[in-house]
Amino acid sequence: MSDIAERVKKIVVEHLGVEEAKVTETASFIDDLGADSLDTVELVMAFEEEFGIEIPDDAAEKILTVKDAIDFIQSKSA
């Protein structure tokens, strides 16, 4: 697992208060991890902070799963 994936999962665990084992790459923030729309906004802010990037609103709307987040961040930091 890449460093980015690990950091993303750590943030998800902290912000959504879910067990680490549940945070698989295919897990959907809303459907699988109990997040609501405001949680996902905050999650995106946490990713921005952690990785020092900016995630525009139209991109943020497409980040629905753990993998979506990892892929987006990887594309930004590549």
Place this chain on the structure above:
Amino acid sequence: MRRVVVTGLGLVTPLGVGVQHNWDRLIAGTSGISAISRFDVSDIPCKVAGQVPRGTEVEGGFIPDAYVSPKDQKKIDDFILYAIGAADEAIKDSGWKPADDEQAERTGVMIGSGIGGLPAIYDGSVLLAEKGPRRLSPFFIPSALINLASGHVSIIHGYKGPNHSVVTACSTGAHALGDAARLIALDDADVMVAGGTEAAVSRLGLAGFAAARALSTGYNDTPEKASRPYDKGRDGFVMGEGAGVVVLEELEHAKKRGAKIYAEIVGYGMSGDAYHITAPAEDGNGGFRSMRMALKRAGLNTDEIDYINAHGTSTPVGDLIELGAVRRLFGDDLSGASMSSTKSAIGHLLGAAGSVEAIYSILSIRDQVVPPTLNLEDPSEGTEGADLVPLKAKERKVRAALSNSFGFGGTNASLVFKQFA
């Protein structure tokens, strides 16, 4: 109109969490006022407050995790957290749990706050100034909105009846109980979870009241002496925080399910001073009319009121104006009633004061004992002939109790509770 009784009580105050714990300490004459250590007070003239004790190490300490998951705690400011805690105790105490949708729709919430999420607004403002709007949490607004105390309690417990909130500064808690009782009396609900909550003991809150020259500044080295209503040495109020929540219920509804009934809420009076934004009218006319209206509604004479829980904030001007208004209505000897200010023990809980003090008044009826006015060592001139219950609690007959709350803006509320026989 339908009759309304009190069937559940919940408290979070500087004396700790829990009604019985609070009451035992209050009757024992314990002070909940201490030096402020949570934030910097080096440049603020008042350095003491009534702070809710936290953690498992202290008896009666407030434990946020007991009510809200750590993940959700950051979405709510402390005033909401205290309300959730006090409501939890009151609801469990009442034993009320709606069995179906119909009952849920007849159960409502009316919890108010004087100031709301001041610490959250402060933090949000600093963050906005330093890092810009993109760093502001989506939970910022809902963490600070006053009616979110009622909102969260309704969401946690599934109450779908009237969801309302009162904002009348330091009379909030009293207005909330009075208004909620009205909703039941008028058949808009059968059960209302009602009260006030406040958590403004913060750098911004303290500095703000200090700027208004409202706070005690002479007892920073002896915090437990700072709140001293009616005493010659009083020099301003002491901020407090916490929440008081009650379960109000229509009489027949309570009887039918065999609920324990603490007291009946029989009187509610309101008035406006139309005088000044922060000072009470010198003739005490607003408080006088509020009390008179509450007694009239209760159908009680002054000699049937045995205990008066005063607004009594320990300010040089306000205490004697209130006493003057009480004397005008009750006579110089207060018609034999005892009158004390429990703010001497917990400070001024602002929007929570009225509901916390209503609970203390109800307990005085339950246990036939009236709580003391702490630090009343050298009574002010003008207090002669009034039993202000100095220093020690007093066992006495209490058939009915009157609780006063007055707020900035010249708003007044009085509640009357009567022993339920």
